[in-house]
Amino acid sequence: MEKQTNRSPGRPPHYKDKQPTDELILFNASQLFLENSYQDVSMDDVAKACNVTKASVYYYYKTKSELYTETMIRLMYRIQNMTLQLLNEDKPFRTRLLNVAEAYLKVSVDLDTERFIHNAKNMLSKEQLTAIQKAEEAMYTSMEEFFQEATDQGIISPINPAFAVHGYISLLNTGNYKNADKQTIFSSPQEAAKQIVDFFWKGLTKDIQDPQN
Amino acid sequence: MEKQTNRSPGRPPHYKDKQPTDELILFNASQLFLENSYQDVSMDDVAKACNVTKASVYYYYKTKSELYTETMIRLMYRIQNMTLQLLNEDKPFRTRLLNVAEAYLKVSVDLDTERFIHNAKNMLSKEQLTAIQKAEEAMYTSMEEFFQEATDQGIISPINPAFAVHGYISLLNTGNYKNADKQTIFSSPQEAAKQIVDFFWKGLTKDIQDPQN
Amino acid sequence: MEKQTNRSPGRPPHYKDKQPTDELILFNASQLFLENSYQDVSMDDVAKACNVTKASVYYYYKTKSELYTETMIRLMYRIQNMTLQLLNEDKPFRTRLLNVAEAYLKVSVDLDTERFIHNAKNMLSKEQLTAIQKAEEAMYTSMEEFFQEATDQGIISPINPAFAVHGYISLLNTGNYKNADKQTIFSSPQEAAKQIVDFFWKGLTKDIQDPQN
Amino acid sequence: MEKQTNRSPGRPPHYKDKQPTDELILFNASQLFLENSYQDVSMDDVAKACNVTKASVYYYYKTKSELYTETMIRLMYRIQNMTLQLLNEDKPFRTRLLNVAEAYLKVSVDLDTERFIHNAKNMLSKEQLTAIQKAEEAMYTSMEEFFQEATDQGIISPINPAFAVHGYISLLNTGNYKNADKQTIFSSPQEAAKQIVDFFWKGLTKDIQDPQN
DNA sequence: TATGAATGAGGGTTCATTCAT
DNA sequence: TATGAATGAACCCTCATTCAT
Numbered sequence: 064m065e066k067q068t069n070r071s072p073g074r075p076p077h078y079k080d081k082q083p084t085d086e087l088i089l090f091n092a093s094q095l096f097l098e099n100s101y102q103d104v105s106m107d108d109v110a111k112a113c114n115v116t117k118a119s120v121y122y123y124y125k126t127k128s129e130l131y132t133e134t135m136i137r138l139m140y141r142i143q144n145m146t147l148q149l150l151n152e153d154k155p156f157r158t159r160l161l162n163v164a165e166a167y168l169k170v171s172v173d174l175d176t177e178r179f180i181h182n183a184k185n186m187l188s189k190e191q192l193t194a195i196q197k198a199e200e201a202m203y204t205s206m207e208e209f210f211q212e213a214t215d216q217g218i219i220s221p222i223n224p225a226f227a228v229h230g231y232i233s234l235l236n237t238g239n240y241k242n243a244d245k246q247t248i249f250s251s252p253q254e255a256a257k258q259i260v261d262f263f264w265k266g267l268t269k270d271i272q273d274p275q276n
Numbered sequence: 277m278e279k280q281t282n283r284s285p286g287r288p289p290h291y292k293d294k295q296p297t298d299e300l301i302l303f304n305a306s307q308l309f310l311e312n313s314y315q316d317v318s319m320d321d322v323a324k325a326c327n328v329t330k331a332s333v334y335y336y337y338k339t340k341s342e343l344y345t346e347t348m349i350r351l352m353y354r355i356q357n358m359t360l361q362l363l364n365e366d367k368p369f370r371t372r373l374l375n376v377a378e379a380y381l382k383v384s385v386d387l388d389t390e391r392f393i394h395n396a397k398n399m400l401s402k403e404q405l406t407a408i409q410k411a412e413e414a415m416y417t418s419m420e421e422f423f424q425e426a427t428d429q430g431i432i433s434p435i436n437p438a439f440a441v442h443g444y445i446s447l448l449n450t451g452n453y454k455n456a457d458k459q460t461i462f463s464s465p466q467e468a469a470k471q472i473v474d475f476f477w478k479g480l481t482k483d484i485q486d487p488q489n
Numbered sequence: 490m491e492k493q494t495n496r497s498p499g500r501p502p503h504y505k506d507k508q509p510t511d512e513l514i515l516f517n518a519s520q521l522f523l524e525n526s527y528q529d530v531s532m533d534d535v536a537k538a539c540n541v542t543k544a545s546v547y548y549y550y551k552t553k554s555e556l557y558t559e560t561m562i563r564l565m566y567r568i569q570n571m572t573l574q575l576l577n578e579d580k581p582f583r584t585r586l587l588n589v590a591e592a593y594l595k596v597s598v599d600l601d602t603e604r605f606i607h608n609a610k611n612m613l614s615k616e617q618l619t620a621i622q623k624a625e626e627a628m629y630t631s632m633e634e635f636f637q638e639a640t641d642q643g644i645i646s647p648i649n650p651a652f653a654v655h656g657y658i659s660l661l662n663t664g665n666y667k668n669a670d671k672q673t674i675f676s677s678p679q680e681a682a683k684q685i686v687d688f689f690w691k692g693l694t695k696d697i698q699d700p701q702n
Numbered sequence: 703m704e705k706q707t708n709r710s711p712g713r714p715p716h717y718k719d720k721q722p723t724d725e726l727i728l729f730n731a732s733q734l735f736l737e738n739s740y741q742d743v744s745m746d747d748v749a750k751a752c753n754v755t756k757a758s759v760y761y762y763y764k765t766k767s768e769l770y771t772e773t774m775i776r777l778m779y780r781i782q783n784m785t786l787q788l789l790n791e792d793k794p795f796r797t798r799l800l801n802v803a804e805a806y807l808k809v810s811v812d813l814d815t816e817r818f819i820h821n822a823k824n825m826l827s828k829e830q831l832t833a834i835q836k837a838e839e840a841m842y843t844s845m846e847e848f849f850q851e852a853t854d855q856g857i858i859s860p861i862n863p864a865f866a867v868h869g870y871i872s873l874l875n876t877g878n879y880k881n882a883d884k885q886t887i888f889s890s891p892q893e894a895a896k897q898i899v900d901f902f903w904k905g906l907t908k909d910i911q912d913p914q915n
Numbered sequence: 916t917a918t919g920a921a922t923g924a925g926g927g928t929t930c931a932t933t934c935a936t
Numbered sequence: 937t938a939t940g941a942a943t944g945a946a947c948c949c950t951c952a953t954t955c956a957t
Contacts, residue, residue, distance in 0.1 A: 084937085102315035103398045105930060117931090118939050127931065177453070178391045185316045196456035225461045226471060229450040237442040240390070243409035248438045258439060265482035266475045297920080318947060329922055334949065336920095510916085528741035529824045531951060543952090544918050553952065603879070604817045611742045622882035651887045652897060655876040663868040666816070669835035674864045684865060691908035692901045723941080744926055755943055756927085762941095766927065 085123040087113050092134045097172045101131055101183035128183070132191040135179055139198035142174060143205055150206065156213045157264055160231070164256035168238045171252070175236060176202075203228050219267040227267070234259050298336040300326050305347045310385045314344055314396035341396070345404040348392055352411035355387060356418055363419065369426045370477055373444070377469035381451045384465070388449060389415075416441050432480040440480070447472050511549040513539050518560045523598045527557060527609035554609070558617040561605055565624035568600060569631055576632065582639045583690055586657070590682035594664045597678070601662060602628075629654050645693040653693070660685050724762040726752050731773045736811045740770055740822035767822070771830040774818055778837035781813060782844055789845065795852045796903055799870070803895035807877045810891070814875060815841075842867050858906040866906070873898050 082090070091112040095104045106127055110117040124130035149162045167174065176199050184192060207224035214221050238255035241247055249255035295303075304325040308317040319340050323330045337343035362375045380387065389412050397405060420437035427434050451468035454460055462468035508516070517538040521530045532553055536543040550556035575588045593600065602625050610618060633650035640647050664681035667673055675681035721729075730751040734743045745766050749756045763769035788801045806813065815838050823831060846863035853860050877894035880886055888894035 099398060100313060100315065100395050102313065106932085107930075116939050118933090118941095119937080121932070122938065125932095173390075173394065175391070175394075177386075177449075178388070178394065181386065181388075181391065182313050182395060185312060193456050200455045222475070223461065223471065226450060226475070229453055229461060230447055230472075230475065233446040233450050234443050236390075237439060237446050240442055242413050243406050248436065248442060258436065259443075262435070262439070262443065262479045266479035269478035269482050319949085320947075330948085331923075331950085332921055335922095338949095340948070525824060526739060526741065526821050528739065532953085533951075542918050544920095544954090545916080547953070548917065551953095599816075599820065601817070601820075603812075603875075604814070604820065607812065607814075607817065608739050608821060611738060619882050626881045648901070649887065649897065652876060652901070655879055655887060656873055656898075656901065659872040659876050660869055662816075663865060663872050666868055668839050669832050674862065674868060684862065685869075688861070688865070688869065688905045692905035695904035695908050745928085746926075757929085757944075758942055760928065761943095764928095 084113075084115065084119065088115070088120055088123055088130070089134060089137060092130055093138060096131060096134055096179070097138075101186060106130075128187045128191055131183055132187065132194055135195045136198040138174075138179075139176065139195070139202045142176075143202040146202075147205055150209050156209070156218055157260065159209075160263070161256060161260045164235055164238075164260050165253060167235050168252040168256050171239070173236065173239050203232075206231075213267075217271070220270045222267065230266075231263060234263055297326070297328065297332065301328075301333055301336055301343070302347060302350060305343055306351060309344060309347055309392070310351075314399060319343075341400050341404055344396055345400065345407055348408045349411045351387075351392075352389065352408070352415045355389075356415040359415075360418055363422050369422070369431055370473065372422075373476070374469060374473045377448055377451075377473050378466060380448050381465040381469050384452070386449065386452050416445075419444075426480075430484070433483045435480065443479075444476055447476055510539075510541065510545065514541070514546055514549055514556070515560060515563060518556055519564060522557060522560050522605070523564070527612060532556075554613050554617055557609055558613065558620055561621045562624040564600075564605075565602065565621070565628045568602075569628040572628075573631055576635050582635070582644055583686065585635075586689070587682060587686045590661055590664075590686050591679060593661050594678035594682050597665070599662065599665050629658075632657075639693075643697070646696045648693065656692075657689055660689055723752070723754065723758065727754070727759055727762055727769070728773060728776060731769055732777060735770060735773050735818070736777075740825060745769075767826050767830055770822055771826065771833055774834045775837040777813075777818075778815065778834070778841045781815075782841040785841075786844055789848050795848070795857055796899065798848075799902070800895055800899045803874055803877075803899050804892060806874050807891035807895050810878070812875065812878050842871075845870075852906075856910070859909045861906065869905075870902055873902055 088109060092104070092109050095108055095112060106117050106120055109130070110120050113120070120130070124133065145166060146163055149166060150159050152159055152162070154162075180192070180195055180199065187195070203225065206228045210219065210222065210224040210227040213219045214224075235256075238247070238249060238252065238259055247255070249258060301322060305317070305322050308321060308325060319330050319333055322343070323333045326333070333343070337346065358379060359376055362379060363372050365372055365375070367375075393405070393408055393412065400408070416438065419441045423432070423435065423437040423440040426432045427437075448469075451460070451462060451465065451472055460468070462471060514535060518530070518535050521534055521538060532543050532546055535556070536546050539546070546556070550559065571592060572589055575592060576585050578585055578588070580588075606618070606621055606625065613621070629651065632654045636645070636648065636650040636653040639645045640650075661682075664673070664675060664678065664685055673681070675684060727748060731743070731748050734747060734751060745756050745759055748769070749759045752759070759769070763772065784805060785802055788805060789798050791798055791801070793801075819831070819834055819838065826834070842864065845867045849858070849861065849863040849866040852858045853863075874895075877886070877888060877891065877898055886894070888897060
């Protein structure tokens with residue numbers, strides 16, 4: 064992967080994958096923080112993953128907690144974007160929920176945003192903590208309107224939209240559970256998504272006569 | 277946070293009613309580990325919380341990870357016992373679920389067992405990790421039979437019992453969510469319990485004609 | 490091994506191997522200190538080897554350095570006794586040297602008294618250090634007279650007796666050398682003893698016409 | 703022994719003639735390990751001797767045992783070089799042996815390589831132990847050929863060269879012996895060298911008619 | 916005589932962070 | 937922009953030693 068041969072002369076094209084260093088760092092930090100706790104990831108780990116030195120990481124991010132904060136906010140936005148995109152499609156609400164569920168479960172990392180916050184809370188400044196929480200909140204809030212809309216349209220029963228969203232996400236996390244033998248509850252992410260949304264939908268619609276759903 | 281520990285070495289005089297030190301340590305460690313991540317709690321913190329020296333903690337627990345393991349296993353058992361006790365009462369299933377929910381939410385600490393495991397996984401030996409996971413699993417499994425029973429009695433629709441339990445618990449955790457302004461979704465633990473079980477119950481019984489519920 | 494059956498009535502015979510605890514400790518400490526450095530042997534190690542508690546060890550020996558000192562002095566005496574006994578036999582001097590060499594090499598632990606001292610010197614009080622050194626010195630000195638006697642009898646050339654003894658012992662230690670592959674210089678302790686004494690004897694007698702040796 | 707180390711962090715200004723830090727550490731560690739046992743030298747001691755912080759020592763040497771290993775290997779090489787240089791001079795073999803002896807004894811620290819190994823053996827990894835032993839072995843082996851050569855030339859009697867070398871070195875160590883009153887066997891290093899080589903030579907040549915030696 | 920429980924001091928190691936270049 | 941070299945603070949853990957029983 065290191066040697067490119069047969070390069071034609073002239074200015075090399077601008078390689079898309081040659082990310083600016085700060086993005087590179089953010090990307091690798093993401094990976095690491097997703098899989099390990101705040102404390103388990105050292106700045107050296109990040110640097111090594113990026114093939115740069117620790118000092119370089121510090122050149123772009125003043126402190127570890129700042130790097131973490133940025134990483135987390137980005138993560139929240141990414142989840143939010145991915146989710147909103149699917150929720151904005153022109154399909155029945157239930158189908159859209161299923162699509163989100165599948166996307167969410169196929170990532171296969173635990174997107175437990177609460178854990179990300181709880182983990183690091185002692186190391187973050189008040190501002191940093193708040194910044195992450197706001198991003199998380201925005202993510203949740205942005206999803207609420209879809210439930211509100213569905214309620215308004217009589218598709219689902221009236222429900223506290225915040226609860227709907229949080230309940231939805233937390234139910235999704237059961238799809239990632241692994242027991243001591245690394246076995247999951249469901250046979251596949253798709254199956255998990257299906258069953259979870261099935262169940263969730265029942266809760267949403269129990270009091271509704273829904274001949275079409 | 278600096279406690280003066282000018283006790284001289286050697287066996288302390290025996291006070292009748294004093295809690296045995298190992299239990300004292302376990303108790304305080306519990307508190308600390310519940311509120312902070314594995315890495316954020318130092319053995320010194322534990323020692324100080326107990327008013328003993330670090331060396332004393334090590335007298336009873338060979339390593340930090342061993343202390344953590346014991347703490348977690350105990351925690352799982354406590355949750356399990358509390359839950360089973362409530363689930364074994366002679367009341368309608370739904371009422372029992374509500375009681376568990378209320379008990380669970382009144383503790384007000386996040387009993388997110390997955391987090392406890394994920395957090396420390398890099399610091400635990402394979403055996404320790406498994407031991408904790410087994411305890412967690414036992415906790416979940418012991419609850420499954422109640423859902424099975426309810427299904428058999430036609431009280432709830434057929435459902436994967438493992439999913440039922442995990443979904444139940446994860447829904448409960450939404451009751452502890454606090455946003456950046458420290459506001460919860462529900463106005464009180466009781467209200468949270470009520471709403472959550474309400475919703476959960478709908479999911480369980482959507483396909484049932486239940487004139488009495 | 491714990492249950493003795495069929496014991497005949499009456500006072501049990503005084504088991505020879507039921508050593509008084511202090512001797513038991515000394516014995517086990519000996520073993521440990523012979524094979525490991527002062528620092529590598531903890532008081533707990535000693536206690537465990539004796540099947541008693543650390544506190545019991547302290548009951549008999551005020552400090553670790555005191556235990557070490559006693560152990561070392563005993564060791565020096567044991568070597569001295571063993572050696573003197575063999576040197577006092579009614580055999581040709583060279584034979585007696587050979588016997589000592591064989592005895593010495595068959596123990597197979599490195600009896601490097603200098604190492605024992607050097608190792609622990611920072612942990613011993615001046616008195617303790619001196620005590621051990623005196624015992625070592627006595628051991629060496631007691632052997633010197635035999636070389637003196639041999640010189641007087643014209644069996645060996647005149648030689649500084651202290652040098653003779655130290656040279657003898659240090660040559661013996663080459664018999665215990667093991668390289669990285671755990672191979673020794675000689676094929677067996679006996680062979681080692683033979684070769685070493687052979688060589689040593691040449692040095693002692695080069696200037697002597699010795700028809701009989 | 704408390705040195706004020708109020709240097710601020712970060713890269714220090716570059717002084718031209720300054721010894722590189724890693725060499726500085728190795729040098730000081732050498733001194734310390736030569737005079738004290740592995741366990742008696744703490745990483746802090748090394749750091750203080752170098753006027754740097756412990757963390758700096760760890761910047762260059764990952765563990766204490768690694769530092770020790772490097773130190774020892776270097777030491778073996780230094781001894782080997784010094785020795786080989788003297789043994790390669792164009793002088794009678796006996797003279798060369800004498801020169802080595804004098805050099806060896808003038809250092810006045812006990813170059814007891816076996817002790818260095820025995821001392822630390824419990825703290826070293828298998829690889830580290832072997833590495834040191836290999837260096838020691840190389841040192842010994844490199845000297846053997848000189849004895850072989852002398853044998854081939856009929857200057858000394860046939861002898862196991864490994865034994866010759868080890869015997870030679872171990873005899874030299876008697877020159878460093880100090881009794882409880884810090885008295886040596888010989889009046890000076892030169893005298894020691896002379897007497898020891900004298901004796902050693904007799905052993906080597908007993909069976910040789912050597913009118914010129 | 917023997918022990919369980921406790922301490923204090925220190926040692927090895929890691930890590931976020933800094934600064935001259 | 938990027939880095940090599942350094943620090944200070946903390947952390948886990950061990951161990952000789954002590955004392956009430």
